[in-house]
Amino acid sequence: MVFNLFPRSKWLRDTQDLAAQTRQSGPARIFLTGATGFVGGAIAAALADTGNFKEMLFLVRARSAAEGAQRVRQSIARFTQPGAPPPEVSEQQVIVADLSDADAFADARLDAVSHVIHSAAITSFADRPAIWTVNVDATMRLAERFSRVAGLRRFVYVGAAMACGVARGPLVTETLHLPLERAHLVPYTESKARAENQLRERFPELPLVALRPSIIVGHSALGCKPSASIFWLLKVVSQLNRFVCPPSAYLDIVPVDYCASTIVALTLKPTLAFPVYHISAGQDGSATIGELLQAFRQTEASGQGQPYQRVTEAALKQMVQSFGAVAQEAIDTRMLHKALTLYGRFSRLNYIFDQRRILSEGMPPAPSFLDYLVRCDHSARGLTLKAQMACDFK
Ligand SMILES: NC(=O)c1ccc[n+]([C@@H]2O[C@H](COP(=O)([O-])OP(=O)(O)OC[C@H]3O[C@@H](n4cnc5c(N)ncnc54)[C@H](OP(=O)(O)O)[C@@H]3O)[C@@H](O)[C@H]2O)c1
Numbered sequence: 001m002v003f004n005l006f007p008r009s010k011w012l013r014d015t016q017d018l019a020a021q022t023r024q025s026g027p028a029r030i031f032l033t034g035a036t037g038f039v040g041g042a043i044a045a046a047l048a049d050t051g052n053f054k055e056m057l058f059l060v061r062a063r064s065a066a067e068g069a070q071r072v073r074q075s076i077a078r079f080t081q082p083g084a085p086p087p088e089v090s091e092q093q094v095i096v097a098d099l100s101d102a103d104a105f106a107d108a109r110l111d112a113v114s115h116v117i118h119s120a121a122i123t124s125f126a127d128r129p130a131i132w133t134v135n136v137d138a139t140m141r142l143a144e145r146f147s148r149v150a151g152l153r154r155f156v157y158v159g160a161a162m163a164c165g166v167a168r169g170p171l172v173t174e175t176l177h178l179p180l181e182r183a184h185l186v187p188y189t190e191s192k193a194r195a196e197n198q199l200r201e202r203f204p205e206l207p208l209v210a211l212r213p214s215i216i217v218g219h220s221a222l223g224c225k226p227s228a229s230i231f232w233l234l235k236v237v238s239q240l241n242r243f244v245c246p247p248s249a250y251l252d253i254v255p256v257d258y259c260a261s262t263i264v265a266l267t268l269k270p271t272l273a274f275p276v277y278h279i280s281a282g283q284d285g286s287a288t289i290g291e292l293l294q295a296f297r298q299t300e301a302s303g304q305g306q307p308y309q310r311v312t313e314a315a316l317k318q319m320v321q322s323f324g325a326v327a328q329e330a331i332d333t334r335m336l337h338k339a340l341t342l343y344g345r346f347s348r349l350n351y352i353f354d355q356r357r358i359l360s361e362g363m364p365p366a367p368s369f370l371d372y373l374v375r376c377d378h379s380a381r382g383l384t385l386k387a388q389m390a391c392d393f394k
Pocket residue numbers: 033034035036037038039040059060061097098099100118119120121122123134158159160161192212213214215216217229
């Protein structure tokens with residue numbers, strides 16, 4: 001039986017068209033970094049039923065190729081329906097390396113790669129020195145390695161829409177150069193901006209395209225089964241019914257499967273009109289905080305309740321302590337306070353990331369978060385808040 005999962009969009013039908021187009025794009029040898037992560041796992045899963053999958057190479061941190069293959073298999077399995085056969089990943093497809101290793105890209109198998117998808121990064125909002133060595137320095141070494149690969153057809157850098165910095169809204173378009181010092185709320189977005197700028201400046205001959213996802217939450221069909229990243233925070237905001245932004249503030253959210261299928265399609269599309277694309281819900285698919293809270297209230301079947309209240313950042317600490325005191329489990333209130341403060345600052349930016357470029361490439365529009373929020377909520381119900389928070393505090 002086929003369910004109409006997304007009554008508000010043509011997403012399902014368009015995605016099937018996209019999968020067919022991808023299959024027609026000819027043979028490719030794709031090298032993927034970050035396959036054990038949220039986005040990289042979804043990219044590998046999107047490619048798993050294509051003819052190109054067996055030729056793929058994965059850079060993975062592991063003690064052996066066997067362990068690396070097992071890590072990739074487990075990562076892909078998060079994105080498959082229960083009962084689906086496990087994906088076949090062989091040891092020959094694995095390059096065991098840490099991006100920060102000086103010789104991480106020495107493997108001769110990389111000489112035969114036609115497409116790179118560089119998704120690995122340190123995504124922590126904390127101020128860690130490794131953010132610079134992994135997100136910037138290692139990305140440059142990767143680009144340098146592939147600038148010497150004759151048959152390279154595309155180098156996809158998975159960027160971040162939030163790397164645009166502050167004071168850009170409400171509608172953010174894809175500028176080529178990203179701002180650096182004093183323009184960022186966290187070092188992570190600055191590292192993404194720095195890496196993308198340097199790729200373009202230092203490797204002008206690289207067949208580079210930067211794909212910048214907005215905020216990725218859940219999976220449109222599997223909800224939070226692959227990861228509860230950021231979902232738990234939205235749920236806490238709905239339970240507090242108070243936050244630092246007005247109810248009219250927009251959040252531009254996309255599901256991970258939409259993000260992955262768009263990355264795959266743009267990677268394999270023979271020609272692209274632009275060097276940079278947002279992968280976003282954009283003007284039609286973004287929802288306001290007010291709309292999100294209304295949708296959460298419906299999942300609780302709790303009636304209307306008190307109206308939402310906008311509060312100051314200073315009030316968050318007391319709110320978190322009260323929340324922790326009545327919670328049914330022990331909560332790390334320090335971490336929760338930190339997360340609410342930082343995400344509050346991002347939410348106050350009130351950004352919508354222009355999605356007209358991906359639409360102009362024939363990509364379908366993203367489903368609205370409101371269309372699959374219930375699925376996220378149901379799939380997260382068996383998980384403690386601590387387990388959900390662990391998806392973002394690794
Ligand atoms: N999630 C979002 O909302 C979002 C939004 C916009 C853009 N993005 C971008 O999407 C990309 C993927 O993000 P994600 O959410 O999938 O992050 P993630 O779940 O934290 O995954 C990060 C991946 O990078 C790998 N990695 C980190 N450090 C490494 C190292 N030193 N050597 C080798 N591999 C390393 C990790 O490997 P291990 O498993 O070994 O740790 C993992 O596979 C990033 O470039 C991020 O900037 C994400």
